[in-house]
Amino acid sequence: VSCKEAETTSKGSVNYDKVREAIVKVIEVDDNIAPAMLRLAWHSSGSYDKKTNTGGSDGATMRFSPEKDYAANAGLFRARDALEPVKKQFPEITYADLWTLAGAVAVEEMGGPKVAWRPGRRDAVSGQECPPDGRLPDADKGTLSGTVQHIRDIFYRMGFNDQEIVALVGAHAVGHTHKQFSGYDGPWTRAPTTFSNELFRELLENKWTLRKWNGPDMFEDPTGEIIMLPTDMALTWDKEFRKYVETYAADQDRFFEDFAKAFQKLEELGVKAFQEEAKKKRGWFS
Ligand code: CCH
Structure with a gap:
Protein backbone atom coordinates (compact mmCIF):
# COMPACT_ATOMS: atom_id res chain seq x y z
CA VAL A 1 0.00 0.00 0.00
CA SER A 2 1.58 3.27 -0.98
CA CYS A 3 0.88 6.42 0.96
CA LYS A 4 -0.95 8.71 -1.43
CA GLU A 5 0.54 12.18 -1.71
CA ALA A 6 -1.24 14.51 0.65
CA GLU A 7 -2.39 17.81 -0.68
CA THR A 8 -2.01 20.36 2.08
CA THR A 9 1.18 21.64 3.67
CA SER A 10 1.60 24.36 6.27
CA LYS A 11 2.09 27.70 4.54
CA GLY A 12 5.35 29.50 5.15
CA SER A 13 3.55 32.36 6.88
CA VAL A 14 2.73 30.51 10.12
CA ASN A 15 4.12 32.13 13.25
CA TYR A 16 4.94 29.03 15.27
CA ASP A 17 5.75 31.00 18.43
CA LYS A 18 2.21 32.36 18.36
CA VAL A 19 0.84 28.85 17.82
CA ARG A 20 2.86 27.67 20.81
CA GLU A 21 1.36 30.45 22.92
CA ALA A 22 -2.14 29.47 21.85
CA ILE A 23 -1.49 25.82 22.79
CA VAL A 24 -0.17 26.94 26.20
CA LYS A 25 -3.40 28.90 26.74
CA VAL A 26 -5.47 25.78 26.08
CA ILE A 27 -3.37 23.88 28.66
CA GLU A 28 -3.79 26.70 31.18
CA VAL A 29 -7.57 26.29 31.05
CA ASP A 30 -7.32 22.57 31.96
CA ASP A 31 -3.89 21.08 32.60
CA ASN A 32 -5.25 17.52 32.29
CA ILE A 33 -5.40 18.12 28.56
CA ALA A 34 -1.58 18.26 28.34
CA PRO A 35 -1.09 14.48 28.82
CA ALA A 36 -3.85 13.87 26.28
CA MET A 37 -2.05 16.13 23.77
CA LEU A 38 1.14 14.19 24.38
CA ARG A 39 -0.71 10.93 23.75
CA LEU A 40 -2.32 12.33 20.58
CA ALA A 41 1.14 13.17 19.23
CA TRP A 42 2.38 9.68 20.15
CA HIS A 43 -0.56 7.82 18.62
CA SER A 44 -0.48 9.85 15.43
CA SER A 45 3.27 9.12 15.07
CA GLY A 46 3.47 5.59 16.48
CA SER A 47 1.56 4.05 13.59
CA TYR A 48 4.77 4.21 11.55
CA ASP A 49 6.07 1.07 9.86
CA LYS A 50 9.68 1.28 8.79
CA LYS A 51 9.55 -1.55 6.26
CA THR A 52 6.74 -0.09 4.17
CA ASN A 53 7.45 3.55 5.13
CA THR A 54 3.76 4.04 5.92
CA GLY A 55 1.89 5.57 8.86
CA GLY A 56 3.36 8.19 11.16
CA SER A 57 2.42 11.78 11.91
CA ASP A 58 2.54 12.94 8.25
CA GLY A 59 -1.06 13.22 7.10
CA ALA A 60 -2.83 13.54 10.49
CA THR A 61 -4.94 10.62 9.29
CA MET A 62 -6.51 10.17 12.75
CA ARG A 63 -9.02 12.85 11.72
CA PHE A 64 -10.67 10.19 9.60
CA SER A 65 -12.38 6.85 9.99
CA PRO A 66 -11.33 4.14 10.38
CA GLU A 67 -8.28 5.37 12.35
CA LYS A 68 -10.12 7.67 14.74
CA ASP A 69 -12.31 4.73 15.76
CA TYR A 70 -9.47 2.28 16.51
CA ALA A 71 -9.77 1.09 20.14
CA ALA A 72 -6.24 2.37 20.88
CA ASN A 73 -7.33 5.90 19.99
CA ALA A 74 -10.40 5.97 22.26
CA GLY A 75 -10.56 9.25 24.18
CA LEU A 76 -8.10 11.11 21.97
CA PHE A 77 -10.97 13.22 20.61
CA ARG A 78 -10.44 15.23 23.84
CA ALA A 79 -7.06 16.43 22.62
CA ARG A 80 -8.15 16.83 19.00
CA ASP A 81 -11.19 18.88 20.05
CA ALA A 82 -9.16 21.02 22.46
CA LEU A 83 -6.78 21.92 19.61
CA GLU A 84 -9.55 22.78 17.16
CA PRO A 85 -9.76 26.48 18.25
CA VAL A 86 -5.98 26.76 17.71
CA LYS A 87 -6.39 25.37 14.19
CA LYS A 88 -9.21 27.93 13.62
CA GLN A 89 -6.95 30.72 14.84
CA PHE A 90 -4.04 29.57 12.63
CA PRO A 91 -5.68 27.92 9.63
CA GLU A 92 -2.37 27.80 7.73
CA ILE A 93 -0.79 25.21 10.05
CA THR A 94 -1.51 21.60 9.10
CA TYR A 95 -3.17 19.33 11.65
CA ALA A 96 -0.14 17.07 11.37
CA ASP A 97 2.19 19.88 12.41
CA LEU A 98 -0.24 21.19 15.05
CA TRP A 99 -0.67 17.82 16.80
CA THR A 100 3.06 17.11 16.94
CA LEU A 101 3.85 20.65 18.05
CA ALA A 102 1.21 20.31 20.79
CA GLY A 103 2.94 17.12 21.98
CA ALA A 104 6.24 18.94 22.27
CA VAL A 105 4.67 21.99 23.95
CA ALA A 106 2.77 19.75 26.41
CA VAL A 107 6.00 18.03 27.52
CA GLU A 108 7.65 21.39 28.05
CA GLU A 109 4.65 22.95 29.83
CA MET A 110 4.53 20.02 32.25
CA GLY A 111 8.15 20.71 33.24
CA GLY A 112 9.80 18.24 30.88
CA PRO A 113 12.65 18.79 28.43
CA LYS A 114 12.46 20.99 25.37
CA VAL A 115 11.74 18.76 22.39
CA ALA A 116 13.19 19.93 19.07
CA TRP A 117 10.34 20.35 16.59
CA ARG A 118 10.15 21.54 13.00
CA PRO A 119 7.23 22.02 10.59
CA GLY A 120 6.78 20.29 7.24
CA ARG A 121 4.07 17.67 7.70
CA ARG A 122 1.20 17.48 5.26
CA ASP A 123 -2.47 16.80 5.82
CA ALA A 124 -4.03 13.86 4.04
CA VAL A 125 -7.33 14.52 2.31
CA SER A 126 -9.15 11.32 3.19
CA GLY A 127 -9.15 8.21 5.34
CA GLN A 128 -7.76 6.19 2.43
CA GLU A 129 -4.31 6.88 3.80
CA CYS A 130 -5.09 5.64 7.33
CA PRO A 131 -2.63 3.03 8.60
CA PRO A 132 -4.15 -0.38 9.44
CA ASP A 133 -5.38 -1.07 12.97
CA GLY A 134 -3.06 -2.85 15.40
CA ARG A 135 0.10 -0.78 14.99
CA LEU A 136 0.00 0.67 18.53
CA PRO A 137 0.89 -1.40 21.60
CA ASP A 138 -1.64 -3.35 23.65
CA ALA A 139 -1.05 -3.07 27.40
CA ASP A 140 -1.17 -6.82 27.97
CA LYS A 141 -0.47 -9.99 26.01
CA GLY A 142 -1.41 -12.42 28.77
CA THR A 143 2.06 -13.67 29.64
CA ASP A 251 19.22 10.27 36.78
CA GLN A 252 16.39 12.55 35.67
CA ASP A 253 18.67 14.70 33.48
CA ARG A 254 19.69 11.64 31.50
CA PHE A 255 16.02 10.65 31.14
CA PHE A 256 15.08 14.14 29.91
CA GLU A 257 17.90 14.14 27.38
CA ASP A 258 17.05 10.67 26.04
CA PHE A 259 13.31 11.29 26.05
CA ALA A 260 13.68 14.52 24.08
CA LYS A 261 15.75 12.76 21.42
CA ALA A 262 13.50 9.74 21.15
CA PHE A 263 10.33 11.84 21.08
CA GLN A 264 11.65 14.08 18.31
CA LYS A 265 12.56 10.95 16.35
CA LEU A 266 9.05 9.55 16.97
CA GLU A 267 7.37 12.73 15.75
CA GLU A 268 9.49 12.75 12.57
CA LEU A 269 9.02 9.10 11.56
CA GLY A 270 7.90 8.81 7.96
CA VAL A 271 7.58 12.56 7.34
CA LYS A 272 8.12 12.78 3.58
CA ALA A 273 9.51 16.33 3.56
CA PHE A 274 12.19 15.40 6.13
CA GLN A 275 13.02 12.17 4.31
CA GLU A 276 13.50 14.05 1.04
CA GLU A 277 15.67 16.64 2.76
CA ALA A 278 17.85 13.90 4.28
CA LYS A 279 18.13 12.18 0.91
CA LYS A 280 19.31 15.40 -0.73
CA LYS A 281 21.95 15.87 1.95
CA ARG A 282 23.19 12.31 1.55
CA GLY A 283 23.23 12.77 -2.23
CA TRP A 284 25.64 15.66 -1.95
CA PHE A 285 28.23 13.40 -0.35
CA SER A 286 27.78 10.34 -2.56
FE1 CCH B 1 0.54 5.28 26.89
N1 CCH B 1 -1.26 4.56 27.51
N2 CCH B 1 1.11 3.43 26.32
N3 CCH B 1 2.29 6.03 26.15
N4 CCH B 1 -0.07 7.14 27.38
C1 CCH B 1 -2.28 5.30 28.08
C2 CCH B 1 -2.26 6.63 28.39
C3 CCH B 1 -1.19 7.47 28.10
C4 CCH B 1 0.38 2.28 26.48
C5 CCH B 1 -0.94 2.20 26.91
C6 CCH B 1 -1.68 3.27 27.40
C7 CCH B 1 3.30 5.31 25.56
C8 CCH B 1 3.38 3.92 25.52
C9 CCH B 1 2.36 3.07 25.86
C10 CCH B 1 0.70 8.29 27.26
C11 CCH B 1 1.88 8.43 26.56
C12 CCH B 1 2.60 7.36 26.02
C13 CCH B 1 -3.39 4.43 28.33
C14 CCH B 1 -4.71 4.84 28.96
C15 CCH B 1 -3.02 3.18 27.92
C16 CCH B 1 -3.85 1.90 28.01
C17 CCH B 1 -5.64 5.50 27.91
C18 CCH B 1 -6.93 5.96 28.53
O1 CCH B 1 -7.57 5.15 29.22
O2 CCH B 1 -7.29 7.13 28.33
C19 CCH B 1 1.20 1.14 26.13
C20 CCH B 1 0.75 -0.30 26.17
C21 CCH B 1 2.42 1.63 25.77
C22 CCH B 1 3.67 0.89 25.37
O3 CCH B 1 3.92 -0.21 25.81
C23 CCH B 1 4.26 6.21 24.99
C24 CCH B 1 5.50 5.78 24.20
C25 CCH B 1 3.81 7.49 25.27
C26 CCH B 1 4.41 8.84 24.90
C27 CCH B 1 5.64 9.05 24.48
C28 CCH B 1 0.06 9.38 27.96
C29 CCH B 1 0.61 10.79 28.14
C30 CCH B 1 -1.13 8.86 28.50
C31 CCH B 1 -2.15 9.61 29.36
C32 CCH B 1 -3.25 10.20 28.52
C33 CCH B 1 -4.29 10.96 29.31
O4 CCH B 1 -5.35 11.23 28.75
O5 CCH B 1 -4.06 11.33 30.47
Missing part, protein backbone atom coordinates in the same frame (compact mmCIF):
# COMPACT_ATOMS: atom_id res chain seq x y z
CA LEU A 144 5.29 -11.99 30.73
CA SER A 145 7.31 -13.17 27.75
CA GLY A 146 4.46 -12.44 25.33
CA THR A 147 4.09 -8.90 26.68
CA VAL A 148 7.83 -8.19 26.50
CA GLN A 149 7.98 -9.58 22.95
CA HIS A 150 4.95 -7.49 21.95
CA ILE A 151 6.57 -4.25 23.16
CA ARG A 152 9.71 -5.06 21.15
CA ASP A 153 7.72 -6.08 18.04
CA ILE A 154 5.77 -2.81 18.06
CA PHE A 155 8.64 -0.41 18.75
CA TYR A 156 11.30 -2.18 16.67
CA ARG A 157 8.84 -1.92 13.74
CA MET A 158 9.05 1.87 14.13
CA GLY A 159 12.85 1.70 14.32
CA PHE A 160 13.46 2.14 18.07
CA ASN A 161 15.89 0.22 20.31
CA ASP A 162 15.43 -0.94 23.93
CA GLN A 163 16.85 2.25 25.44
CA GLU A 164 14.55 4.46 23.36
CA ILE A 165 11.55 2.27 24.23
CA VAL A 166 12.11 2.68 27.97
CA ALA A 167 12.70 6.43 27.61
CA LEU A 168 9.48 6.87 25.62
CA VAL A 169 7.28 4.87 28.02
CA GLY A 170 8.58 7.17 30.78
CA ALA A 171 5.85 9.51 29.49
CA HIS A 172 3.45 7.55 31.68
CA ALA A 173 4.70 9.74 34.53
CA VAL A 174 1.89 12.01 33.33
CA GLY A 175 -1.78 11.44 32.63
CA HIS A 176 -4.43 8.93 33.59
CA THR A 177 -5.93 5.76 32.31
CA HIS A 178 -9.70 6.09 31.95
CA LYS A 179 -12.15 3.27 32.54
CA GLN A 180 -14.45 4.50 29.80
CA PHE A 181 -11.67 4.66 27.18
CA SER A 182 -9.27 1.77 27.83
CA GLY A 183 -10.84 -0.22 30.66
CA TYR A 184 -7.90 0.67 32.92
CA ASP A 185 -8.42 3.06 35.78
CA GLY A 186 -6.14 5.59 37.49
CA PRO A 187 -2.89 7.56 37.17
CA TRP A 188 0.65 6.13 37.27
CA THR A 189 2.02 8.77 39.64
CA ARG A 190 0.84 11.23 42.27
CA ALA A 191 1.88 14.18 40.13
CA PRO A 192 0.17 13.37 36.82
CA THR A 193 0.65 16.81 35.30
CA THR A 194 4.37 17.00 36.11
CA PHE A 195 6.76 15.48 33.56
CA SER A 196 9.51 13.71 35.53
CA ASN A 197 11.32 10.39 36.01
CA GLU A 198 8.69 9.43 38.60
CA LEU A 199 7.38 6.44 36.60
CA PHE A 200 10.78 4.74 36.92
CA ARG A 201 11.11 5.55 40.61
CA GLU A 202 7.62 4.24 41.34
CA LEU A 203 8.31 1.08 39.33
CA LEU A 204 11.42 0.30 41.38
CA GLU A 205 10.57 1.68 44.81
CA ASN A 206 6.88 0.94 45.27
CA LYS A 207 5.26 -2.45 45.84
CA TRP A 208 3.09 -3.57 42.92
CA THR A 209 0.43 -6.26 43.08
CA LEU A 210 -2.34 -7.34 40.72
CA ARG A 211 -5.53 -5.39 41.42
CA LYS A 212 -8.41 -7.61 42.44
CA TRP A 213 -11.33 -6.35 40.41
CA ASN A 214 -13.34 -7.40 37.43
CA GLY A 215 -11.49 -5.09 35.04
CA PRO A 216 -8.46 -5.94 32.91
CA ASP A 217 -5.27 -7.18 34.63
CA MET A 218 -3.36 -4.22 36.03
CA PHE A 219 -1.12 -3.50 38.99
CA GLU A 220 -1.63 -1.15 41.92
CA ASP A 221 0.44 0.06 44.85
CA PRO A 222 -0.60 -0.66 48.48
CA THR A 223 -2.87 2.43 48.55
CA GLY A 224 -4.62 1.37 45.34
CA GLU A 225 -4.39 4.98 44.17
CA ILE A 226 -1.71 4.62 41.51
CA ILE A 227 -1.39 1.94 38.87
CA MET A 228 0.89 0.24 36.36
CA LEU A 229 -0.08 -1.51 33.15
CA PRO A 230 1.35 -4.98 32.46
CA THR A 231 3.57 -3.37 29.78
CA ASP A 232 4.94 -0.88 32.34
CA MET A 233 5.76 -3.72 34.75
CA ALA A 234 7.37 -5.63 31.89
CA LEU A 235 10.06 -2.95 31.72
CA THR A 236 11.27 -4.13 35.15
CA TRP A 237 10.89 -7.86 34.40
CA ASP A 238 13.04 -7.89 31.27
CA LYS A 239 16.78 -7.62 32.03
CA GLU A 240 17.63 -5.34 29.11
CA PHE A 241 14.71 -2.97 29.71
CA ARG A 242 15.36 -2.94 33.47
CA LYS A 243 18.89 -1.59 32.97
CA TYR A 244 17.43 1.59 31.52
CA VAL A 245 14.65 1.80 34.12
CA GLU A 246 17.40 1.86 36.76
CA THR A 247 19.45 4.45 34.87
CA TYR A 248 16.49 6.80 34.45
CA ALA A 249 15.22 6.32 38.02
CA ALA A 250 18.62 7.46 39.27
